[in-house]
Amino acid sequence: MLELYYLKEADSVCSNRAVITLAEKEIDDWTPRYIKLLNEDHFQGDYLKMNPKAVVPTLVHDGNPIRESSIICDYIDELKPDPALKPKDLLQRAYMREWIKDSDEIGFPGVAALNFVTRFRSVIDVKKLESRWKKQPDLEKTLRQQSVIREGMDSEWVLRGLVGWDRIFKKMEDTLADDRPWIMGDNLTLVETCYAPLVKVLDMIKWLDIWLDGRPHVAQWWDNLGQRPSVLGLDEYDGHTADVNSDHAKAGMALVEDARERLQSYNADRA
Structure with a gap:
């Protein structure tokens, strides 16, 4: 039995990595277990036994988390051989894992900060957030959220996010310059399923042009990836769409020029 404890929200990037990977692997015999952050389901005893870090998602296979x-x-990719989401070549698999490591260490905290400074900071109840901080086991996550909520666009975490994604997109543009359709070549891999939810959030807050202007290969890559049914399915989640009138888009567009100027200033100082 395969169960996924996850957040059914378009900006829950970690949950959506698993959802997209399941879809791309054409695995549909899994049981959804919805977690609601507002109810603090992830801090409940039963969930903490499965995931002591109180983070989402958790996959449970035959009772094993x-x-x-x-x-x-x-x-998930190892559950069935086809369609394969990893290269056959051992060296290429190592390079794939390097991409994914960057998505975990640079891409995720970057998106978390940028989504917080736009959408979350504009609507969140700070008192509820302060209560959540007391329960969060992950100190770095707490410090990042506190910095962004209290300092806004001046937070160093916002700059880290802007610069980190500039580095990632530059590497992508260089990699895709030979007109390959996907990062690892002719076949979509775990690179795409791990990056898609992250880039999706940057698209939702309407900040993608900050990095994609002048990077046509990445723009085409995202256009192709964003149109896959596995990714389009995220637009069906309640309250979260790619529409310019969505809460994410409105909050992002109010700050996009500030973000662009901050990245440009940083790059100019290093030139």
Whole structure:
């Protein structure tokens, strides 16, 4: 039996990594177990036994929990041979894992900060958030959220996110310059299923042009990836769409020029 404890929200990037990977693997015999952050389901005893870090998602296979979204995606790929989401070549697999490591260490905290400074900061009840901080086991996550909520666009985490994604998209543009359709070549891999939810959020807050202007290969890659049914399905979640009138888009567009100027200033200082 395969169960996924996850958030059914378009900006829950870690949950959506697993959902997209399941879809791309054409696995549909799994049971959804919805977690609601507002109800603090992830702090409840039964969930903490499965996931002591109180993070989402958790995949449970025949009663055994698998944690950490990129590890979950790799596990899902191993459940059946086709369609394969990893290269056959051992060296290429190593390069694939390097991409995924960047998505975990740079891409995820970057998106978390940028989504917080736009959408979350504009609507969140700070008192509820302060209560959640007391329960969060992950100190770095707490410090990042506190910095962004209290300092807004001046937070160093916002700059880290802007610069980190600039680095990622530059690497992508260089990689895709030979007109390959996907990062690892002719076939879509775990690189795409791990990056898609992250880039999706940047698209939702309407900040993608900050990095994609002048990077046509990445723009085409995202256009192709964003149109896959596995990714389009995220637009069906209640309250979260790619529409310019969505709450994410409105909050993002109010700050996009500030973000662009901050990245440009940083790059100019290093030139």
